[in-house]
Amino acid sequence: MRPSRQAATGQVPDSRLLASVAEFTHHRDIDALDHSLVLSLAELVKVKTVTLCKRGESAQFPVDSIVVCTHGNGQGFVVEAVDPSPDDESVQTIIRAMETVSTVSDTTPAGLHRLVIPIRRDQAAIGALMLESDEALEGVRDLVEGFARIYCNYIALLNESERDKLTGLYNRRSFDRRLQRMLKHRRLRARALAEGHVERRQFPGDGPHVYLAILDIDHFKRINDTYGHVYGDEVILMLAQQMRTNFRQGDVLFRFGGEEFVMLLAAQDERTAHSALDRFRRYVDGHAYPQVGHVTVSIGYARITENDYSEIVLDRADKALYYAKQNGRNSVHGYENLSSTGELAPVALGSIDLF
Numbered sequence: 001m002r003p004s005r006q007a008a009t010g011q012v013p014d015s016r017l018l019a020s021v022a023e024f025t026h027h028r029d030i031d032a033l034d035h036s037l038v039l040s041l042a043e044l045v046k047v048k049t050v051t052l053c054k055r056g057e058s059a060q061f062p063v064d065s066i067v068v069c070t071h072g073n074g075q076g077f078v079v080e081a082v083d084p085s086p087d088d089e090s091v092q093t094i095i096r097a098m099e100t101v102s103t104v105s106d107t108t109p110a111g112l113h114r115l116v117i118p119i120r121r122d123q124a125a126i127g128a129l130m131l132e133s134d135e136a137l138e139g140v141r142d143l144v145e146g147f148a149r150i151y152c153n154y155i156a157l158l159n160e161s162e163r164d165k166l167t168g169l170y171n172r173r174s175f176d177r178r179l180q181r182m183l184k185h186r187r188l189r190a191r192a193l194a195e196g197h198v199e200r201r202q203f204p205g206d207g208p209h210v211y212l213a214i215l216d217i218d219h220f221k222r223i224n225d226t227y228g229h230v231y232g233d234e235v236i237l238m239l240a241q242q243m244r245t246n247f248r249q250g251d252v253l254f255r256f257g258g259e260e261f262v263m264l265l266a267a268q269d270e271r272t273a274h275s276a277l278d279r280f281r282r283y284v285d286g287h288a289y290p291q292v293g294h295v296t297v298s299i300g301y302a303r304i305t306e307n308d309y310s311e312i313v314l315d316r317a318d319k320a321l322y323y324a325k326q327n328g329r330n331s332v333h334g335y336e337n338l339s340s341t342g343e344l345a346p347v348a349l350g351s352i353d354l355f
Helices: 014-025 030-044 089-100 138-162 172-195 220-227 229-246 270-285 310-326 335-340
Strands: 049-055 063-071 076-082 104-107 113-121 124-133 209-217 252-257 260-267 297-304 332-334
Touching: 014 030, 014 138, 030 049, 030 063, 030 076, 030 124, 030 138, 049 089, 063 089, 089 104, 089 113, 089 124, 113 138, 124 138, 138 172, 172 209, 172 252, 172 260, 172 310, 209 220, 209 229, 209 270, 209 310, 220 229, 229 252, 229 260, 229 270, 260 270, 270 297, 270 332, 297 310, 297 335, 310 332, 310 335, 332 335
Parallel strands: 297 332
Antiparallel strands: 049 063, 049 124, 063 076, 104 113, 113 124, 209 260, 209 297, 252 260
């Protein structure tokens, strides 16, 4: 919690404005950037809440995440990530602003003044900022739009550093941060559910278990040697596009380099995870790639527990992948199932040999 030091609406000294911009743009982690943005705006303007909404890819519910800054006890601020509920009137207002790429200025059902500013990139909205206050907010519209532009430009730079340049998927550099973020979110949600603070409603990416899967293109060296690296790169690019199409919004996709991909999947159980991965394997098997033609993939996966290290989980999934490669390729195998049947020995801490 941070102490309150708000200025009157529309009366922000230049020194404080510059200090706030410097404060939130020094972050290199996107979660920290999001939290700092809403806190900076809450400190600059008299508001009840500042909300940052990030757009998702689902047409049914185009919201990926929401971060809210509100007044806490002692006139301080509390910043937290919240589950985006499709039934929330404020969320529907934000979605409308993002879809129309237009500012919304209205009053909430509780009588608060509300201002919603889309975060624009290339004639579309990648998110929105929403302010709610007892006072009229038209006087701070230019300020909020300026913060939205700075945030949009800055997050584009951060995203570029986290993305694989060929496919646009997350790169290996961002894997540990993303995995830890997912585990943290799930631990917090599990605690909130246990304490009765949130409803037991399922949102995109939620599920009792998370699985880490490693996908490898079979005989990829043969593709490069036979058809050349240009066609090899085209296979990798098309495969990445197919992964985006076939997996859910909440699943996180990475390219680790070469022909190797990693996925973080939320699933109700092992059978559900296996089914999703095998469905994609069969999709690839039935697809004809330009010039190259028939391509297959092998996949190994392992369940993640809340206390796991990323290296341990990677090693489990890698051993399952190696088993698939050694037993005919073009197949999907889970580490837990292979261990229970005696096909694989359990992975012990300190015995890791990645890839």
